[in-house]
Amino acid sequence: MLEKTEVTLDELRHLISDRAIEGETVLLNMGPQHPSTHGVLRLLLELDGEIVVNCIPDIGFLHTGIEKNMEAKTYLKAAVMTDRLDYLNTVGNNLVYCLAIEKLVELDVPPRAQVIRVILTELQRIASHLVWLGTHALDLAAMSVFLYCFREREIILDILEMCGGQRMMATYIRPGGLWRDAPAEFEDAVRKFLDIFPARIDEYEDLLTKNPLFIERTRNIGVLSGEQAVRWGVTGPSLRASGVALDLRKAEPYIGYEQYDFDVPTHTDGDTYARYLMRMEEMRQSLRIVQQALDHLPAGPVRSNNRKYVPPPRSELGTSMEAVIHHFKLWTEGFPVPEGGVYVAVESPRGELGVYLEGNGGPKPHRVYWRTPSFVNLQILPLLAKGHLVADLVALIGTIDIVLGDVDR
């Protein structure tokens, strides 16, 4: 007789209270197939009536072994996998990976490429916040906000498609610059978005900010103090909503963020409502950055001229033997990266997105480690959930803003 081994309660004994063993409280599974978990997150809940006594997250259902796979590919081929980590922040994932390579091989990036990178990452931040806002409001039974948010997100995805040829996973940012220049209609499309979007944010705020039902469901739910947030390594809007003004765009400026004038909004309440206000304000700040970047968009090349790492333009392949050799070497063998490791972090919509990249002198990475904000931030869920109702747990999962592709990698 064949038999499957199972997890026994003994293995989880240290995570639940004695009352569960005596049968006074109930153990209940939530997920992995549950709409409000924003993906495949399983929670084992210990409930006293409707009150959450303990909450044990179980992750890994979306684990795809990206870190292991990247070790078996050349640097350029591995870049394609970065899109698949946090699928709501694809441009940001490409960016941090390319920044790490550029740091390791000391590659220069032309100014036009840097400015387009800023525009696209900020638009992506808005798109990500829109998905968050829509689904978070939907969890709390505000149906129409979701439809409005996805309407505007579509405009941003159209702009991304215009540049990279794909709505979401284009790997548009490459080591040393961009895959190709943004098309002529790019500027107009972004300007058009900048014109309509501020009024649309007001529209969302009209629906939620003073809505008594929404406030009732979010105020004083899942309060996180600033001191606690820092201790648990929480970053991004969740940290700033607890009164700690850490934004890597200001603290460790990359791709020229020091040239732009923008604020880092903070809030002191640290509850779900404060985190909502934070992200709404962040969208407005992102618009400011995009506006400034667009006004000072320089002309010029979008790829580094260093042929050892960046492929030559298509037009040269017909006339230059050297270009053909470089092209052949880059697409067959790849480029070598010196020994040594760097840790590079950027501010993703969810917090600090870091990558540790270690080269071994060959064309494939020795180790790629992704420090993903969702993974670290999800750890505070049990802390936030204790003592709240099961219904509030849905609001709490939404407010941390996790993407399961980012958690499980």
Place this chain on the structure above:
Amino acid sequence: MNEHLQFVAASLAGRFEIQLSEFRDQVSLLVQAQQILPICQALRDEFEFNMLSAQTAVDYWPQEQPRFHILYQLYSLAKNVRIGLRVPLDGNIPTLPSIEGIYPNANWHEREIWDMFGVRFEGHSDLRRILMPYDWEGHPLRKDYPLGYEEVQFSFNYDEIDRRKPYMKE
């Protein structure tokens, strides 16, 4: 190198066995496994490194001594500087003390390192697998673990493949 980091390195060098290295403007300290707890404690309480931003491991197989490096990335909010720690570990039953008591978010990072590299953390409160299934055999991110492919299970070969799974026992 940043002034604060210079000060930190100088004061730690007097008390512990550390080796300072700098690569692409990033500072890291090579420390010994048995000293990781007091060093982390000192960095957090005396030098304001109040956030553990990342923790991971690197496998240098077939090299055995040391086979692994455990990496810590600490961040100081007040000084806005980062410092890296590297702990070398031998390949034979690698263990080191858990820093969960100092930085609580090391909990999941250490579970992930156990899951992926098979490095044990002493004094960890909940050292279970985190990403791989609970009955998985082996530690996937080790360099001697093959990338491998899994045959797709269809109805005609379902039982046959199921019999080879680790959760089956005769």
